[in-house]
Amino acid sequence: MIRFLRKRARRFMRREDGTATVEFSIVFLPMFMMLISAVELGFVQLHHVMLERALDMTVRDIRLGTGSAPQHDDIKNTICSRAGFIDDCSDLRLEMVVLDPRAWTGIPAVADCRDQSQPVAPVRSFVNGLDNELMFLRACAKFDPIFPMMGLGKDLIKDGAGRYALVSTSAFVQEPR
Numbered sequence: 652m653i654r655f656l657r658k659r660a661r662r663f664m665r666r667e668d669g670t671a672t673v674e675f676s677i678v679f680l681p682m683f684m685m686l687i688s689a690v691e692l693g694f695v696q697l698h699h700v701m702l703e704r705a706l707d708m709t710v711r712d713i714r715l716g717t718g719s720a721p722q723h724d725d726i727k728n729t730i731c732s733r734a735g736f737i738d739d740c741s742d743l744r745l746e747m748v749v750l751d752p753r754a755w756t757g758i759p760a761v762a763d764c765r766d767q768s769q770p771v772a773p774v775r776s777f778v779n780g781l782d783n784e785l786m787f788l789r790a791c792a793k794f795d796p797i798f799p800m801m802g803l804g805k806d807l808i809k810d811g812a813g814r815y816a817l818v819s820t821s822a823f824v825q826e827p828r
Contacts, residue, residue, distance in 0.1 A: 763789070764791035764816040790818070
């Protein structure tokens with residue numbers, strides 16, 4: 652009986668049926684996670700590039716639009732209309748401050764982003780500069796991860812509502828009016 656079981660066990664160990672299944676089961680999960688992370692990273696990059704482009708185009712309009720001082724809501728709506736992937740414009744936060752290059756104080760290190768799980772806070776700072784002043788404009792938009800529980804979507808830094816922030820900045824000199 653034992654000899655029979657040994658013979659069957661040896662024959663079973665020598666068989667090569669199903670080896671592709673073992674390799675597939677070992678390799679599939681890491682490859683799937685890399686694929687999901689690549690898709691997530693692609694969408695993060697797409698959102699960030701579109702936000703950067705919209706902010707740059709809007710800053711160019713502000714710089715060249717002499718005689719006009721666009722207000723917060725006008726700039727926000729312009730950025731939202733130019734960035735095709737911002738679904739909810741209420742999540743876009745703008746911060747514009749005047750910087751003095753001769754007495755440099757810097758800007759706050761942390762961007763002013765809206766957390767939907769927190770109560771609404773007013774805009775941190777939004778000042779239209781005078782002629783020839785150095786201005787700093789920062790925009791923060793929130794997005795939902797495509798795969799929030801897997802791959803890169805799981806590792807993104809998210810707020811209480813499960814959204815990640817993308818920040819875009821631009822500096823310009825206010826043209827004389």
